[in-house]
Amino acid sequence: MRALIIDDSSVMRKVIERALRQSGLDLTEVVEASNGEEALEALRKDAGSPQKIGLIISDINMPVMDGLQFLEARRDQQLAAGVPVVMITTEGSEPFVLRAIAAGAQGYICKPFTAEQVKARVMPLIEAA
């Protein structure tokens, strides 16, 4: 599976990738983006790919375009429709969670997190997709 990980911290992108691999996910490639704008561009390029991105993990607080703006733009532009999106963020308050879900996020994990929490939220979405 190919996954798109969006976070302005390169360290956190690596930490999330490691947690996904520890969850048992067979990742063939990880596409990295440091903000929502880069992520949208990655999804546009991915549209013609034979093996499409099958999972999107996104932070919320990012410069240029944040995670919620990314979700809304992705929905409006109909990019990667049906691909599970899980937010991993420090923003755990209800308004953020509700807005993320309304914009298409299926999972929500608050930082700090454990690999077990990532597995519990992500794997059911992958199996159902």
Add this chain to the structure above:
Amino acid sequence: MAASQAKQPEWIARLDSAVFEVFEMMLARNCSPAEIADAIAPCISARILFSGVIDGECVLFASESVARATAEALLGIPSEPGDPMAGDAIGELCNMIAGGWKSKLGSDEAGCAISPPSIATHDGTIEVNAHEGIRRFYSFEGHVFGVHMNF
């Protein structure tokens, strides 16, 4: 300011809890309060701004070697001098501590927004004897870093 000062003991307890939680869950390390230092050697700092219901900042500062130890603990791989991941690790540590601290507030105050971290490097020592706000030092495996919160 008076209201903020009245809440300081509670906010310190929440800060300690947020720091310990981040280290336990993300770094698999024990972290404990440390003696107050007067200055931190040439170092890296990360700043998060709070805005909205609460206006203020959270600044985390550490030496370059402590930043590298943090990157190693987060990533599980060695970090060499000059590693750009070191500053990034301090930024993410600050982000998670500020976010964890915010999440432990009451529902009204937790509605404040937090900014992405801004990271800076400093050639000289940083004086850390600020007179306002919360200032705490922590240690993990002998590595000491500081957190300053001001509102």
